[in-house]
Amino acid sequence: MNDVQRRIWLSLGANLGDRGETIREALRRIAALPETDLLQTAPFYETAPWGKTDQPGFINTAAEVRTGLAPLELLHRLQRIERELGRVRHEHWGARTIDIDMLAAEGTVCRTGELNLPHPYLTERAFVLIPLRDIAPQLIVQGRSIAAWCRRDEIAGQAVVPAPELDEPYPLKLIVAVDEARGMGRNGQLLMKLDEDMARFRAQTMGQTIIMGRRTMESLPGGRPLPGRINVVLSSGADVPQGFQVCRNEKQLWQLLGRLRRDEPGRGNWCIGGAQTCRTLWPYIGEIRLTRLPGEHGADCFLPDLQGFRLQQEERGRACTFQCWQRA
Numbered sequence: 065m066n067d068v069q070r071r072i073w074l075s076l077g078a079n080l081g082d083r084g085e086t087i088r089e090a091l092r093r094i095a096a097l098p099e100t101d102l103l104q105t106a107p108f109y110e111t112a113p114w115g116k117t118d119q120p121g122f123i124n125t126a127a128e129v130r131t132g133l134a135p136l137e138l139l140h141r142l143q144r145i146e147r148e149l150g151r152v153r154h155e156h157w158g159a160r161t162i163d164i165d166m167l168a169a170e171g172t173v174c175r176t177g178e179l180n181l182p183h184p185y186l187t188e189r190a191f192v193l194i195p196l197r198d199i200a201p202q203l204i205v206q207g208r209s210i211a212a213w214c215r216r217d218e219i220a221g222q223a224v225v226p227a228p229e230l231d232e233p234y235p236l237k238l239i240v241a242v243d244e245a246r247g248m249g250r251n252g253q254l255l256m257k258l259d260e261d262m263a264r265f266r267a268q269t270m271g272q273t274i275i276m277g278r279r280t281m282e283s284l285p286g287g288r289p290l291p292g293r294i295n296v297v298l299s300s301g302a303d304v305p306q307g308f309q310v311c312r313n314e315k316q317l318w319q320l321l322g323r324l325r326r327d328e329p330g331r332g333n334w335c336i337g338g339a340q341t342c343r344t345l346w347p348y349i350g351e352i353r354l355t356r357l358p359g360e361h362g363a364d365c366f367l368p369d370l371q372g373f374r375l376q377q378e379e380r381g382r383a384c385t386f387q388c389w390q391r392a
């Protein structure tokens with residue numbers, strides 16, 4: 065244990081495999097480290113390979129943590145995350161599933177070789193500086209602010225563009241009603257239809273994006289999209305009527321949501337079921353709006369247990385209870 069809490073800035077990069085997802089997973093694992101809070105993450109950027117240029121393009125981002133871990137201990141923890149996520153060291157500056165570098169640590173200068181802080185190449189690399197500027201423009205390194213380092217021509221000339229993928233660790237919210245057995249539905253239909261619950265669902269999701277599986281799509285009134293919302297169906301094979309946008313896999317979903325968010329940054333992404341789609345998207349869900357229905361109703365599909373989420377708010381309705389859970 066160490067009582068000193070320090071802010072430390074990190075750079076993350078990936079150019080093999082599902083780059084965006086690997087970085088999101090790395091951020092989730094960093095957030096779960098002991099004595100460590102993930103304070104900020106930068107948007108994701110698509111960046112041309114630097115140094116060794118004959119390799120695939122990278123996704124890069126930056127993050128700020130506050131940690132009680134000593135810098136070297138944090139380095140070892142980050143290296144373990146790299147290994148767990150399939151990082152195999154091949155060649156210097158070569159392709160990798162994930163690379164996590166420590167850029168700078170508050171009040172710390174360190175030149176041991178095993179750990180050099182501030183990172184020696186920090187000021188030369190646009191793929192590090194541009195994301196870092198989003199979260200720490202005033203941070204001073206080698207006598208200049210990150211914002212000032214970014215203004216130099218060598219940096220402005222390197223290809224770094226916002227990545228058309230979602231960059232939050234938990235980009236989705238979930239809205240569902242469950243009975244006392246955590247049942248969600250039976251024969252592809254809701255267990256109960258309560259006016260107060262319908263009204264809430266409508267108010268929460270109006271003007272936003274709703275994401276559903278095939279069976280949920282088919283259960284909508286008339287099999288038609290819900291009005292006033294962007295209706296997205298995640299299904300590898302289903303025929304999808306007009307008015308729905310279809311994503312055949314998760315990668316297409318992230319690309320679509322990334323495009324939608326660039327057009328309108330504030331729009332929320334709501335998973336609305338069913339159970340299979342919930343399970344697929346569970347690792348990306350940060351908030352759950354849960355309606356608790358009275359009784360048990362012989363459901364044939366269930367919500368996963370809420371381990372890892374914390375109850376934030378609860379409100380009693382006439383016949384049901386409305387809860388808001390957030391990832392702890």
Ligand SMILES: Nc1ncnc2c1ncn2[C@@H]1O[C@H](COP(=O)(O)OP(=O)(O)OP(=O)(O)O)[C@@H](O)[C@H]1O
Pocket residue numbers: 139153155156157158163164165166167177178179180181182183185
């Ligand atoms: N600030 C730092 N962050 C991460 N690793 C560091 C740092 N300073 C020194 N190292 C050391 O660098 C070594 C090589 O790291 P890595 O394989 O990630 O290099 P690289 O990504 O190919 O090159 P670069 O370090 O230029 O990004 C690690 O064994 C680690 O001990």
Ligand SMILES: Nc1nc2c(c(=O)[nH]1)N=C(CO)CN2
Pocket residue numbers: 076077078111112113114115116122124156157158163191
């Ligand atoms: N664009 C980009 N280029 C790189 C990167 C990286 O993360 N992004 N990492 C490297 C290894 O340190 C070498 N080159």
